[in-house]
Amino acid sequence: MNDSSKEIVTYDDINDIALDIRTTRILIGLGVPTSCKGYEYIRRSIILTYHTPEITCYITKTLYPQVARVCRASNAANVERNCRHAIESACRSSHTAELREYFGYDVTVHRPTCAQFISTIAKHLHET
Amino acid sequence: MSAYNDIPTEFTEYSGEELTRQVKLLISELGVPRRLKGFSYLCRAIELVYMEPSAIQNVIVGLYRQIAVENNTTVSCIERNCRTAIKLLWQRCDTLKLAAYFSCNEHSNAPSVREFVALLADKLRRNLINVSTNSILGGDKT
Numbered sequence: 014m015n016d017s018s019k020e021i022v023t024y025d026d027i028n029d030i031a032l033d034i035r036t037t038r039i040l041i042g043l044g045v046p047t048s049c050k051g052y053e054y055i056r057r058s059i060i061l062t063y064h065t066p067e068i069t070c071y072i073t074k075t076l077y078p079q080v081a082r083v084c085r086a087s088n089a090a091n092v093e094r095n096c097r098h099a100i101e102s103a104c105r106s107s108h109t110a111e112l113r114e115y116f117g118y119d120v121t122v123h124r125p126t127c128a129q130f131i132s133t134i135a136k137h138l139h140e141t
Numbered sequence: 142m143s144a145y146n147d148i149p150t151e152f153t154e155y156s157g158e159e160l161t162r163q164v165k166l167l168i169s170e171l172g173v174p175r176r177l178k179g180f181s182y183l184c185r186a187i188e189l190v191y192m193e194p195s196a197i198q199n200v201i202v203g204l205y206r207q208i209a210v211e212n213n214t215t216v217s218c219i220e221r222n223c224r225t226a227i228k229l230l231w232q233r234c235d236t237l238k239l240a241a242y243f244s245c246n247e248h249s250n251a252p253s254v255r256e257f258v259a260l261l262a263d264k265l266r267r268n269l270i271n272v273s274t275n276s277i278l279g280g281d282k283t
Contacts (some may be wrong), residue, residue, distance in 0.1 A: 033267065034267050034268070034269065037263065037264075037267050037269065038269060041244065041260070041263075041264070041269075043244075044244035046246070046254045046256050046259075047256060047259040047263050048197055048253070048255040048258075048259040048260075049259040050198070071217075080244060085195075106244045106245065107244075107245065108244060
């Protein structure tokens with residue numbers, strides 16, 4: 014984690030295409046609206062977290078700036094706000110059964126935070 | 142979660158005529174009536190967002206204006222026609238399956254134009270849709 018704030022992850026492998034498609038399927042199935050900017054940021058964050066799971070410990074220092082650089086956002090605060098809005102829209106949609114299956118609790122009562130959301134889905138991608 | 146077990150190992154990139162054909166097939170399979178002007182406007186919008194994914198952020202200034210210039214109409218005309226097309230789709234088809242597809246509530250209104258176009262362009266880009274075998278909604282959609 015010494016120099017990870019200066020890395021840019023590039024997608025050249027065949028494995029990354031499969032990971033991209035799996036993440037897209039999960040996110041659309043959970044009800045995240047595709048037109049949100051947060052959709053793109055969350056997808057990129059999940060792929061980055063899949064490769065280095067401990068990046069969620071340094072989420073504001075490392076993950077959000079890297080996503081902002083790759084996805085051409087303004088700054089880390091914008092990324093976080095858009096991710097939060099996308100998760101809010103997903104929790105308000107009608108896909109409560111899938112959300113409950115991933116998170117194990119009723120998301121309309123207690124909304125998961127961005128870091129929880131990203132790391133839960135990345136962990137699920139690891140296991141399946 | 143879903144019944145998909147096959148992950149495509151390579152992307153099929155569509156362009157030009159093939160892209161138009163695929164998008165038209167996709168929208169008509171979903172159930173948008175073909176006779177509407179909004180059908181062709183939506184098709185053009187999905188093509189544009191497919192080729193340039195960041196175009197969905199500027200809907201009125203970018204997308205609608207370009208389609209309006211191509212069709213020699215105004216921006217509000219395009220917007221109204223696209224909205225009518227989606228509304229008719231919502232009225233005709235099984236709203237339960239469509240709502241699950243578009244991440245809406247089945248009792249709420251139709252998805253907005255932006256969400257419709259973004260979702261279909263994204264799915265087409267990542268080959269999550271097989272238009273030829275009519276497996277969009279996972280079965281018959283009568």
